[in-house]
Amino acid sequence: MPNVAIPYHVDVALESGLEGRGIARRDALSLMEEAPSAALIQAAGAIRDRFKGNSVSYSRKVFIPLTHLCRDYCGYCTFRADPQPGVRPYMTPDQVLAVAEAGRRAGCKEALFSLGDQPEQIFPEARVFLRTLGFDSTLEYLAAMSELVLLKTGLLPHSNPGLMGEKDLCRLRETNVSVGIMLESASPRLGRPGGAHWRAPDKVSSLRLRTIDNAGQLSIAFTTGILIGIGETLEERVDALLAIRSAHGKYGHIQEVIVQPFRVKLDIRMALAPEPSNDDLLRTIAIARLILGGKMNIQSPPNLLSEDYPDLLTAGINDWGGISPVTKDFINPEAAWPQISSLAERTAKAGFILRERLAIYPEFSSRPEFVSEQLQPYVRKLQGPGGYARGECDPC
Numbered sequence: 001m002p003n004v005a006i007p008y009h010v011d012v013a014l015e016s017g018l019e020g021r022g023i024a025r026r027d028a029l030s031l032m033e034e035a036p037s038a039a040l041i042q043a044a045g046a047i048r049d050r051f052k053g054n055s056v057s058y059s060r061k062v063f064i065p066l067t068h069l070c071r072d073y074c075g076y077c078t079f080r081a082d083p084q085p086g087v088r089p090y091m092t093p094d095q096v097l098a099v100a101e102a103g104r105r106a107g108c109k110e111a112l113f114s115l116g117d118q119p120e121q122i123f124p125e126a127r128v129f130l131r132t133l134g135f136d137s138t139l140e141y142l143a144a145m146s147e148l149v150l151l152k153t154g155l156l157p158h159s160n161p162g163l164m165g166e167k168d169l170c171r172l173r174e175t176n177v178s179v180g181i182m183l184e185s186a187s188p189r190l191g192r193p194g195g196a197h198w199r200a201p202d203k204v205s206s207l208r209l210r211t212i213d214n215a216g217q218l219s220i221a222f223t224t225g226i227l228i229g230i231g232e233t234l235e236e237r238v239d240a241l242l243a244i245r246s247a248h249g250k251y252g253h254i255q256e257v258i259v260q261p262f263r264v265k266l267d268i269r270m271a272l273a274p275e276p277s278n279d280d281l282l283r284t285i286a287i288a289r290l291i292l293g294g295k296m297n298i299q300s301p302p303n304l305l306s307e308d309y310p311d312l313l314t315a316g317i318n319d320w321g322g323i324s325p326v327t328k329d330f331i332n333p334e335a336a337w338p339q340i341s342s343l344a345e346r347t348a349k350a351g352f353i354l355r356e357r358l359a360i361y362p363e364f365s366s367r368p369e370f371v372s373e374q375l376q377p378y379v380r381k382l383q384g385p386g387g388y389a390r391g392e393c394d395p396c
Contacts (some may be wrong), residue, residue: 008354010034020047020294022245028238032287037279044286044316051294056347057357060112060340060389061322062103062155062251065330067092067144067315069126070116072162074201075269076230076262078114079331083125090105090129090141092109093148099327100149106325109382109389110359111155113142114330117202117307139168146175154378156323158223158359163202166214173220174372177360177379178255181211186240187232196270196333198232209243216251222366225258225299228284237284248296253370256297256319259285261304263332278308282315289316297361302343310350319357320347355388362387 006014014035023031031040067090070080082127083089091099094210098109120126120138135141139161146157159172160180172179186205190197197203215222224247225242231352241257246256261276281300288298299319302309323337338346344354365379365387366369384390 006036006039007034014039014043017043017290018046020051022293023290024240025238028242028287028291029235031290032234032283033239037283038109039236040286040290041282041315044289045314047289047294048298048316048318052297054352055355056313056318056320056352057297057355057361058320058340058343059110059322059357060106060108061112061158061324061359062106062108063100063322063324063327063330064091064096064099064111064113064145064149066096066113066115066145066161067115067119067126067138069119069123070162071119071122072117072201072202073198073269074203075196075198076227076273078265078267078333079114083123088129089119089123089125090138091135091145093145096145096149100153100155103324103326104153104155108324108326109356110322111146111147111149111153111157112322112359113157113159113161115142115161128156139164139171140156143168143171143175146172150175150375150378154381156359156375156378156382160223163207164211164214166218169214169218169220170212173218174374176220177358177365177371177375178221178223179215181208182227182258182260183208183212183224183240183244184239185232185236186225186229186243187236189236190231205240205243209247212244212247212254213250216247216253219251219369220253221255221360221370222253223256223258225256225260226256226284226288227260227262228281229262230270231273231276238287238291241288245292248292254296255364256299257288257292258321259288259298259300259317260302261300263335265334278305278311281305282311285312285315285317301329301332301335303329303337304332306335310346311337313350313352315349320354322359357388358382 017023068081107160156177158178299321
């Protein structure tokens, strides 16, 4: 590959980023727009290597889609659904427990609850189901199902239910070792007619950042991230990452940041929208590493890059996210997760060691303020040396 002349200000920004403490907005924009991909990715990989070593983690999970009903109509989503005749609006407690138990038997340690945002606000079918079981809201039902799974199977719940108020977060904190909400974007433009977040009242970035801040005030280990390729500009992408960094700077509670690419599906409003290229994804991951610094855990889902997923390691990630040997990815059902044995093999071929973690990262599980007293015995039972999953070196 021929040498590419790097402008002086870009070279200075790269040197600043190599310190691993994060970079200023001005430098991030310069790098995003002008840095050669090879230099940008090399810098991000060097930061990851220095701070994270050669370990790459993942969580063995079971995916529990508590409800597909959602009051948001995002332009890229196939997970959400409206009520349908003959289809229960929510999984029943018996169904939840059956899926969780199948996960436990397969060696899973995380129960990932995903669901639509506040469907009871617009669907009477949701309200009737909830009231029949004695609940006023989807988030109340989620808390009860999290407790059921924890008590009956010992799996550690992680919930990703959308916007949450302080009361909701307090309730979930007692049974969830971590909670998440994707910021996705900091662009208000996406909420305008025709945009990716049009008719999606819960995708207002200020509201999602409030949820992230509320979780920080309550010392909840938190997952968030950005979704790229949904109509945002490069500047807006940088601003979303900076907003995440700002929230973490105040409370120190963000345990991982996901960089996820938009993928086209047949039955979505954005079916003709272009997907971000692999180079765009790698550059954005590298920028995320430079903005967020060496200590942050950064992941990108391997199933969304198909057979090329080891390339993600070059850009600075240190985590593959949740991988399920039992259930499909209900958010991206067309994209199968790699087999864990294959993931370990290909990670090793790239020069890294695959390590199984829990739904709460080791650096958070070791701090009592992030694990409620009720959860501590469940975490200890599944935790091995260094805070990773017990028996994580066993063959997959």
